[in-house]
Amino acid sequence: MKSGDLISYSFNAIKTRKWRTVLTVLGVVIGITAIVALLSLGQGFENELDRQFQQGFSTNSLYVSKKTGIINADPTFELYFNDTQTIGGFENVELATPVFRKTIYIEGPSQNFSLNVFGINFTEYKQIFPFIFVEEKGSISFGTPTSGFVIGSRIHKPFRNDSIYLDVGENLTIYWLERNGTEIIYNNLTAQVDAVLTESGSFASGVNDIGIYIPIEMAMDLFQTQQVQSIIALTTDDESATLDQVTTQIEEFYADQVTVSAPQAILAQIQSSFNTIETFLASIAGISLVVAGIGIMNIMIVSLLERTREIGILKSLGTKDHTILFIFLIETGIIGLLGSVVGIGLGYGFGFAFSFLGNFRQVSIQNPAAGSIFTGVSPVLSFSIVLQAILFGVLTSLIFGLYPAIRAARLKPVDALRFE
Amino acid sequence: MDDGIIMSKPLILEAREVKRTYMQGKIPVHALRGVNLEIEKGEFIAIVGPSGSGKSTLLHLIGALDVPTEGELIIGGKNLKEQNRNRLAEMRQQVGFVFQYFNLIPRLTALQNVELAIAILGNMKKNQRRQKAQKILEEVGLGDRLFHRPNELSGGQQQRVAIARALAGDPLFLLMDEPTGNIDTKSRDVLLDLIKNLNRNRHITVIIVTHDSYIAQQADRIVYLVDGVLYDKDPTHSSGRVFESNTNQPKEVNQ
Numbered sequence: 192m193k194s195g196d197l198i199s200y201s202f203n204a205i206k207t208r209k210w211r212t213v214l215t216v217l218g219v220v221i222g223i224t225a226i227v228a229l230l231s232l233g234q235g236f237e238n239e240l241d242r243q244f245q246q247g248f249s250t251n252s253l254y255v256s257k258k259t260g261i262i263n264a265d266p267t268f269e270l271y272f273n274d275t276q277t278i279g280g281f282e283n284v285e286l287a288t289p290v291f292r293k294t295i296y297i298e299g300p301s302q303n304f305s306l307n308v309f310g311i312n313f314t315e316y317k318q319i320f321p322f323i324f325v326e327e328k329g330s331i332s333f334g335t336p337t338s339g340f341v342i343g344s345r346i347h348k349p350f351r352n353d354s355i356y357l358d359v360g361e362n363l364t365i366y367w368l369e370r371n372g373t374e375i376i377y378n379n380l381t382a383q384v385d386a387v388l389t390e391s392g393s394f395a396s397g398v399n400d401i402g403i404y405i406p407i408e409m410a411m412d413l414f415q416t417q418q419v420q421s422i423i424a425l426t427t428d429d430e431s432a433t434l435d436q437v438t439t440q441i442e443e444f445y446a447d448q449v450t451v452s453a454p455q456a457i458l459a460q461i462q463s464s465f466n467t468i469e470t471f472l473a474s475i476a477g478i479s480l481v482v483a484g485i486g487i488m489n490i491m492i493v494s495l496l497e498r499t500r501e502i503g504i505l506k507s508l509g510t511k512d513h514t515i516l517f518i519f520l521i522e523t524g525i526i527g528l529l530g531s532v533v534g535i536g537l538g539y540g541f542g543f544a545f546s547f548l549g550n551f552r553q554v555s556i557q558n559p560a561a562g563s564i565f566t567g568v569s570p571v572l573s574f575s576i577v578l579q580a581i582l583f584g585v586l587t588s589l590i591f592g593l594y595p596a597i598r599a600a601r602l603k604p605v606d607a608l609r610f611e
Numbered sequence: 612m613d614d615g616i617i618m619s620k621p622l623i624l625e626a627r628e629v630k631r632t633y634m635q636g637k638i639p640v641h642a643l644r645g646v647n648l649e650i651e652k653g654e655f656i657a658i659v660g661p662s663g664s665g666k667s668t669l670l671h672l673i674g675a676l677d678v679p680t681e682g683e684l685i686i687g688g689k690n691l692k693e694q695n696r697n698r699l700a701e702m703r704q705q706v707g708f709v710f711q712y713f714n715l716i717p718r719l720t721a722l723q724n725v726e727l728a729i730a731i732l733g734n735m736k737k738n739q740r741r742q743k744a745q746k747i748l749e750e751v752g753l754g755d756r757l758f759h760r761p762n763e764l765s766g767g768q769q770q771r772v773a774i775a776r777a778l779a780g781d782p783l784f785l786l787m788d789e790p791t792g793n794i795d796t797k798s799r800d801v802l803l804d805l806i807k808n809l810n811r812n813r814h815i816t817v818i819i820v821t822h823d824s825y826i827a828q829q830a831d832r833i834v835y836l837v838d839g840v841l842y843d844k845d846p847t848h849s850s851g852r853v854f855e856s857n858t859n860q861p862k863e864v865n866q
């Protein structure tokens with residue numbers, strides 16, 4: 192039999208059991224949808240991660256913050272503004288800049304949001320994050336003292352569409368609590384928005400899209416403290432020897448009460464934990480495909496029993512064993528292919544749905560960290576993902592279809608013809 | 612070969628002591644008990660015999676659909692038991708088989724059923740194939756039933772589709788198991804003419820199992836199968852013994 196005839200014969204056979212085929216295909220669809228949603232989001236996530244890291248980190252920077260945890264960490268230890276100078280004076284350190292952070296509240300349309308205010312040195316900060324500490328609107332006042340706010344892009348446009356929540360020139364009031372002995376003091380400050388920053392994404396450490404930036408002096412004045420949350424040190428180069436040397440120097444100086452981390456290491460850590468999650472989810476998706484495979488096997492065995500006579504007829508007309516094998520495999524292959532193609536489309540769609548939900552949660556939830564993992568991540572359907580999905584769907588179908596196909600091929604013509 | 616010299620034509624089939632035993636669970640059922648038969652190329656042979664005597668079993672063996680339990684069966688110079696599955700399939704391609712129970716594929720139309728037989732041979736373009744299938748169906752009087760499925764056809768019509776299918780692949784052998792059981796005498800005569808034509812003009816070897824003595828009379832030769840043994844004369848006429856009792860099985864007739 193010619194291959195064209197084989198395919199049309201198989202198609203005809205599939206057509207006569209439409210519903211059963213649809214249900215079997217559905218099994219494959221579910222498996223492939225899950226896999227594609229996962230892979231395309233994973234790809235998008237990785238692309239976004241790369242982009243953000245390239246923009247948001249200098250490879251020659253180190254982050255110094257106080258050590259946390261229970262072993263060897265002194266809870267009373269703090270970093271102070273003056274430490275900036277100390278660290279800046281170390282060998283191979285070109286520049287050190289302080290980052291102050293405090294959680295405050297702003298009034299939302301229906302509820303209050305908690306966000307972070309960052310106190311930084313605008314000029315130095317710009318030097319470390321030249322691509323992301325950039326105004327989209329208004330202007331950041333470098334050099335000249337200011338009492339205005341520089342806000343992250345998501346405070347300006349929470350939904351990333353045209354609806355503006357807060358614009359340049361408008362006033363924003365921030366609220367925070369203070370303890371004075373046993374008293375609770377409610378504080379607030381109203382100031383004008385000077386500038387809106389460009390969107391940076393959730394992985395870049397330089398700019399928080401839902402952060403408010405003020406000069407460090409203003410922050411210390413406002414919150415009556417000399418403590419800072421971290422100090423960023425810019426090293427003379429990004430050789431690992433240099434980074435190691437500076438790290439050790441700082442750690443030793445602060446009696447091991449600080450953590451010094453390099454962005455490179457942070458990236459690797461995020462990627463590896465993401466890979467673990469992805470592998471875990473992929474195996475779940477894989478299991479659903481195995482279930483689909485068993486479904487295919489089941490349906491092909493039923494089909495084998497139903498069509499035993501037909502196989503006998505084909506054999507009596509001189510059809511060879513391998514042709515019967517092909518007919519069966521083509522049928523399962525078609526099921527696998529249909530399932531894969533539909534699954535790829537659906538999976539990609541689900542990827543978008545997930546990323547939309549992620550973005551949506553980002554603004555609707557009080558805790559800015561929650562839901563941020565998908566922020567700015569759109570699924571990416573690369574050629575290799577499409578190929579993998581089709582290969583996976585079709586191969587699973589063929590593997591599970593092999594046993595019924597072999598049984599069909601091995602049937603003896605007379606026995607098959609007598610089968611009721 | 613048709614040069615007038617009287618000599619025997621080459622044997623196209625040779626059966627020596629062919630036995631076929633089915634296992635019914637643990638009990639052996641001896642359907643053929645040692646069949647000897649020689650058929651020359653181009654012969655038209657009728658096999659007659661009572662029900663259950665092994666006619667279908669023998670025809671299946673000749674059609675390479677089955678292999679003998681014992682004995683030699685040589686078809687077209689090939690010993691059946693020496694052929695692998697692939698070769699057996701190739702042998703079946705040269706056989707046009709009309710089954711006792713039609714064996715049409717239910718989901719295919721009459722035309723598709725006939726076309727399929729040609730498609731399996733893989734030697735003809737789709738268009739030609741369709742034309743040929745249509746022509747043969749017209750010859751058996753089903754020109755107006757091309758697009759009917761088997762369940763939309765009468766028994767006799769189904770049988771004629773089965774005949775058309777058997778003829779479609781230009782077989783060297785035409786094996787027919789009760790092909791006229793369900794058709795009227797007029798269609799029967801048309802069919803008989805068709806078969807005789809193919810037999811005479813294209814030297815197709817025809818073996819037909821039939822209860823119809825009229826058809827049997829048209830054959831070059833009639834053989835009789837009784838209880839798994841083949842006779843070249845009707846054993847029931849020489850003695851009434853054969854059908855008298857089941858316990859007294861007939862001995863093989865020495866030739």
Ligand SMILES: Nc1ncnc2c1ncn2[C@@H]1O[C@H](COP(=O)(O)OP(=O)(O)OP(=O)(O)O)[C@@H](O)[C@H]1O
Pocket residue numbers: 609633634635640641642660661662663664665666667668669711
């Ligand atoms: N697959 C099988 N398993 C067991 N016994 C079988 C099988 N096929 C046939 N037989 C037995 O072999 C014998 C011959 O059967 P066969 O079908 O060849 O008879 P037949 O001459 O064609 O009969 P009929 O004229 O009724 O068609 C019967 O006794 C039948 O019961």
Ligand SMILES: [Mg+2]
Pocket residue numbers: 666667668711788
């Ligand atoms: Mg029979």
